[in-house]
Amino acid sequence: MEYDNLLKKNNLKTTPQRLLIIEKLHKEGHLSVDDLYIALKERFISISLATIYKNINIMTQKSVIQEVKIPNQKSVYELTKQEHSHVVCSKCNNIYDLQLDTHDLLKQANSLGDFCISSSVVLFNGTCKECM
Amino acid sequence: MEYDNLLKKNNLKTTPQRLLIIEKLHKEGHLSVDDLYIALKERFISISLATIYKNINIMTQKSVIQEVKIPNQKSVYELTKQEHSHVVCSKCNNIYDLQLDTHDLLKQANSLGDFCISSSVVLFNGTCKECM
DNA sequence: CTATATGCAAATAGTTTGCACGGAT
DNA sequence: ATCCGTGCAAACTATTTGCATATAG
Numbered sequence: 016m017e018y019d020n021l022l023k024k025n026n027l028k029t030t031p032q033r034l035l036i037i038e039k040l041h042k043e044g045h046l047s048v049d050d051l052y053i054a055l056k057e058r059f060i061s062i063s064l065a066t067i068y069k070n071i072n073i074m075t076q077k078s079v080i081q082e083v084k085i086p087n088q089k090s091v092y093e094l095t096k097q098e099h100s101h102v103v104c105s106k107c108n109n110i111y112d113l114q115l116d117t118h119d120l121l122k123q124a125n126s127l128g129d130f131c132i133s134s135s136v137v138l139f140n141g142t143c144k145e146c147m
Numbered sequence: 148m149e150y151d152n153l154l155k156k157n158n159l160k161t162t163p164q165r166l167l168i169i170e171k172l173h174k175e176g177h178l179s180v181d182d183l184y185i186a187l188k189e190r191f192i193s194i195s196l197a198t199i200y201k202n203i204n205i206m207t208q209k210s211v212i213q214e215v216k217i218p219n220q221k222s223v224y225e226l227t228k229q230e231h232s233h234v235v236c237s238k239c240n241n242i243y244d245l246q247l248d249t250h251d252l253l254k255q256a257n258s259l260g261d262f263c264i265s266s267s268v269v270l271f272n273g274t275c276k277e278c279m
Numbered sequence: 280c281t282a283t284a285t286g287c288a289a290a291t292a293g294t295t296t297g298c299a300c301g302g303a304t
Numbered sequence: 305a306t307c308c309g310t311g312c313a314a315a316c317t318a319t320t321t322g323c324a325t326a327t328a329g
Contacts, residue, residue, distance in 0.1 A: 032310075059310095069295085135271050
C-alpha cells in the first residue's frame with residue numbers, strides 16, 4: 016500500500032482512519048468534511064468529527080491533501096497531485112479535474128509587469144457530459 | 148450618487164450602512180466581513196455584525212457584490228464588475244484585480260469535449276510590484 | 280402608511296482544544 | 305516504552321435567526 020509511505024514520509028503515523036481518508040479521496044476525488052465524516056463513520060462507528068478535522072488539518076499542512084475552495088459551495092479536499100484545474104458542473108455540482116496548459120496564461124499575467132506570478136488556480140463553471 | 152441606483156435596481160432600500168459598504172468596497176477593492184465591520188463601526192458605532200452579514204448576503208444574492216474565495220485566507224468581497232482575475236501577493240497578502248484574456252483558456256477547456264464551459268475563475272499567486 | 284432594515288440577544292453551525300486512553304513504532 | 309492519534313466533551317469562532325424598534329419610500 017503506497018499510502019502508507021505517503022504518511023510515513025511526512026512523519027505521520029499510519030492509522031486506519033487516515034488510510035481510509037486517503038483511500039476515499041483517491042476513489043471519490045473531492046470530498047467535503049461532512050462527506051468524509053459520513054464515509055468514515057461507516058467503518059468506524061465511533062469516529063469523531065474532531066479526528067476528521069485534525070487529520071484534514073495536519074495532512075493539509077504536510078501537503079498530503081489540499082483544500083479546493085469553490086464559489087457558493089462547501090470546500091472539498093483532494094489528494095495533492097500535479098497542478099490541475101477544476102470544473103464544477105452547474106447541474107450536478109460534481110467536480111472534475113482538468114489538465115490544462117496554463118503556460119500562456121501565466122505569460123500573459125506576467126507580461127503586465129506589475130506582478131511576478133508563480134502559480135495559478137483555475138476553476139471553470141460549466142456542464143459535464145452526463146448533464147448535457 | 149450612482150450606488151443609490153445600484154441598490155434601487157435590485158429592490159434594496161438605500162440605507163447609509165449599505166452605501167458605506169459599497170463605498171468602502173469601491174475604494175478598498177476587497178474586504179472581509181471583519182474588515183467591513185471595523186470600517187462601518189467607525190461611522191456607525193452601534194452597528195451590528197448581523198447587519199453586515201445580512202447586507203453581505205442579500206447583496207451577494209442580488210449580485211451587487213460577490214465573494215472571492217482565496218486559499219488559506221478569509222473570504223473577501225468585491226463589487227460585481229466585469230469578469231476579471233485576481234492576484235494574491237504572497238508577501239503582503241493584498242489582492243489585486245487583473246484583466247486577462249481568457250478566451251484561449253476557455254477554448255482549451257472546451258476542446259476536450261467533456262464539458263461545456265461557460266466561465267472561469269482565475270487566481271494567481273505571486274509577488275506584487277511593491278514587494279518585489 | 281407600509282414594507283423593509285437595523286441592532287440586539289439568542290440560537291445554530293462550524294471548527295478547535297484539552298485530556299484520558301489506546302494503538303503505532 | 306514512548307510518542308502520537310483517537311474520541312469525547314467543552315470551548316471558541318463564525319454565521320443566522322427572531323423580534324422590537326427605526327427608517328426609507
